[in-house]
Amino acid sequence: MLKIMQSFNKDSVIDFPAYVAQTIGGSILSFLQSIGALAAFIGKATAKSFSPPFYPRLIMKQFIDIGYYSLPVVGMTALFTGMVLALQSYTGFTRFNAEGAIAGVVALSVTRELAPVLAGLMVAGRVGASIAAEIGTMRVTEQIDALITLSVNPFKYLIAPRVIAGTLMLPILVLMGDIIGIYGGYIVSIYNLDFSSGTYIAQTWDILEKMDVLSGLIKAAVFGFIVSMMGCYHGFNSGRGAQGVGTATTYAVVSASILILISNYILTQVFFS
Amino acid sequence: MSTKTPKIEMKDVRKAFGEKCVLNGIDLTVNKGESLVIIGGSGTGKSVTLKCVLGLMKPDSGSIMIDGVETTTMNQKERDALMGKFGMLFQGGALFDSMKVWENIAFGLIQGKKMNADEAHDIALEKLRQVGLAQQTGNLFPAELSGGMQKRVSLARAIATNPEIIFFDEPTTGLDPIMADVINDLISECVKDLGATALTITHDMSSARKIADHVAMIYEGQMIWDGPVGQLYDSKNSYVEQFIHGRADGPISKHS
Ligand SMILES: Nc1ncnc2c1ncn2[C@@H]1O[C@H](COP(=O)(O)OP(=O)(O)O)[C@@H](O)[C@H]1O
Numbered sequence: 001m002l003k004i005m006q007s008f009n010k011d012s013v014i015d016f017p018a019y020v021a022q023t024i025g026g027s028i029l030s031f032l033q034s035i036g037a038l039a040a041f042i043g044k045a046t047a048k049s050f051s052p053p054f055y056p057r058l059i060m061k062q063f064i065d066i067g068y069y070s071l072p073v074v075g076m077t078a079l080f081t082g083m084v085l086a087l088q089s090y091t092g093f094t095r096f097n098a099e100g101a102i103a104g105v106v107a108l109s110v111t112r113e114l115a116p117v118l119a120g121l122m123v124a125g126r127v128g129a130s131i132a133a134e135i136g137t138m139r140v141t142e143q144i145d146a147l148i149t150l151s152v153n154p155f156k157y158l159i160a161p162r163v164i165a166g167t168l169m170l171p172i173l174v175l176m177g178d179i180i181g182i183y184g185g186y187i188v189s190i191y192n193l194d195f196s197s198g199t200y201i202a203q204t205w206d207i208l209e210k211m212d213v214l215s216g217l218i219k220a221a222v223f224g225f226i227v228s229m230m231g232c233y234h235g236f237n238s239g240r241g242a243q244g245v246g247t248a249t250t251y252a253v254v255s256a257s258i259l260i261l262i263s264n265y266i267l268t269q270v271f272f273s
Numbered sequence: 274m275s276t277k278t279p280k281i282e283m284k285d286v287r288k289a290f291g292e293k294c295v296l297n298g299i300d301l302t303v304n305k306g307e308s309l310v311i312i313g314g315s316g317t318g319k320s321v322t323l324k325c326v327l328g329l330m331k332p333d334s335g336s337i338m339i340d341g342v343e344t345t346t347m348n349q350k351e352r353d354a355l356m357g358k359f360g361m362l363f364q365g366g367a368l369f370d371s372m373k374v375w376e377n378i379a380f381g382l383i384q385g386k387k388m389n390a391d392e393a394h395d396i397a398l399e400k401l402r403q404v405g406l407a408q409q410t411g412n413l414f415p416a417e418l419s420g421g422m423q424k425r426v427s428l429a430r431a432i433a434t435n436p437e438i439i440f441f442d443e444p445t446t447g448l449d450p451i452m453a454d455v456i457n458d459l460i461s462e463c464v465k466d467l468g469a470t471a472l473t474i475t476h477d478m479s480s481a482r483k484i485a486d487h488v489a490m491i492y493e494g495q496m497i498w499d500g501p502v503g504q505l506y507d508s509k510n511s512y513v514e515q516f517i518h519g520r521a522d523g524p525i526s527k528h529s
């Protein structure tokens with residue numbers, strides 16, 4: 001800032017507001033421009049995902065890359081989240097003699113919020129980054145141009161399989177995360193906090209409704225779409241060189257994470273009010 | 274001759290990246306079955322010119338006609354159909370690193386022309402032989418090859434579909450002189466035997482002499498000279514003379 005001020009002292013002071021207005025105007029314009037570009041990209045990618053030719057083998061490969069290989073990360077996250085939830089609510093709830101609510105708190109928090117959001121964020125780091133790096137590298141080494149010259153549409157060949165796999169696999173991952181997370185709470189409650197197994201399970205079933213799980217899975221599908229789309233978008237529009245790919249990867253993870261948190265709030269508002 | 278529609282015709286093509294003007298009104302004509310070589314210093318926009326013709330980059334203005342049809346205003350569908358006519362060897366190779374060498378070569382046949390994999394595999398091995406590589410190379414991944422070998426695989430991929438128009442972006446850069454000559458022969462063969470039209474970029478003057486029917490020189494975003502290859506060493510153009518003799522002194526500035 002000081003530097004900017006100094007550079008203006010040399011000219012005239014009156015230019016400064018004009019400079020500020022120009023800079024702000026410029027960045028608003030370029031922001032709107034990138035929103036437009038993103039919207040166009042999403043529209044094109046979605047349209048191409050639903051029209052032939054399809055590449056079943058590539059979609060299968062992405063199912064495995066995105067779904068199967070994310071299982072350990074999502075499973076660990078869910079397990080320890082469920083465990084710590086039980087522990088935390090125990091220390092908190094004993095103050096109001098409300099230990100009986102632990103099973104319900106674990107089940108609801110995991111299925112509605114924690115499994116989808118944490119799985120989404122973990123997958124953004126794991127899958128979003130790798131999609132952006134892979135497609136970005138293909139961009140800077142002209143492999144995407146090569147695809148086009150060989151009469152293959154990169155939206156169908158590269159992007160559609162990833163977006164389809166991301167959107168379909170995340171709900172499955174989250175469903176497993178739900179089960180593992182609740183099981184984590186169960187372990188801590190039974191072996192550490194001396195609850196009775198039967199009561200804990202009954203309490204869990206009692207409180208859990210279809211909508212709790214379903215809303216979490218719908219969130220997961222949206223997050224999966226966001227993660228894969230952000231990875232593809234930033235990779236596809238990667239700048240030149242290794243630096244371009246690095247920046248694309250960072251943007252993919254950061255933008256996916258932020259969009260997950262924002263859309264999570266909006267979806268929660270829609271589902272439960 | 275003059276009544277024939279040219280295979281490629283560029284008129285006043287301009288392209289800038291931000292402030293930087295790279296193509297400054299390119300005019301270029303390539304007739305059917307002809308081999309045109311573009312020469313010029315690095316960073317003068319040779320690769321950008323090719324990418325504009327291929328439709329990988331959109332020129333800011335000007336006209337590019339292929340077989341007499343304007344391409345700059347084409348929609349996606351027309352563009353896709355046009356791509357089937359093209360083959361391109363990228364300067365950096367641009368091989369798909371997730372695929373084996375033979376799959377790279379067969380890619381355009383299997384995905385673009387919907388050929389079955391066995392048939393495409395045989396053609397891939399044949400092309401591999403033509404570019405002077407052993408059959409076993411087919412089962413390696415591009416990362417396992419040297420730069421020169423990658424270039425040859427990339428060449429094999431570019432010609433595998435027998436395209437009507439082939440673009441070669443520095444095909445012999447990074448090859449030893451003998452292999453460079455093999456590649457030169459192969460390019461000449463594509464043009465003479467298959468009747469393809471070729472547009473080649475090169476810095477390699479012996480390669481230019483061997484494969485060109487015509488030569489054009491690009492400088493500061495314009496074609497400053499073109500003529501039959503026979504006149505290249507008799508061009509009376511000081512820019513061309515400096516370039517083909519590789520002199521440090523001359524009208525071409527040292528810091529462009
Ligand atoms: N995608 C791009 N974005 C910005 N500048 C580019 C891009 N592609 C090429 N350029 C610039 O255009 C100029 C010409 O590049 P190029 O055609 O690759 O040169 P050459 O004649 O060596 O093939 C270079 O200065 C390069 O920096």
Ligand SMILES: [Mg+2]
Nearest residue numbers: 319320364442
């Ligand atoms: Mg180049």
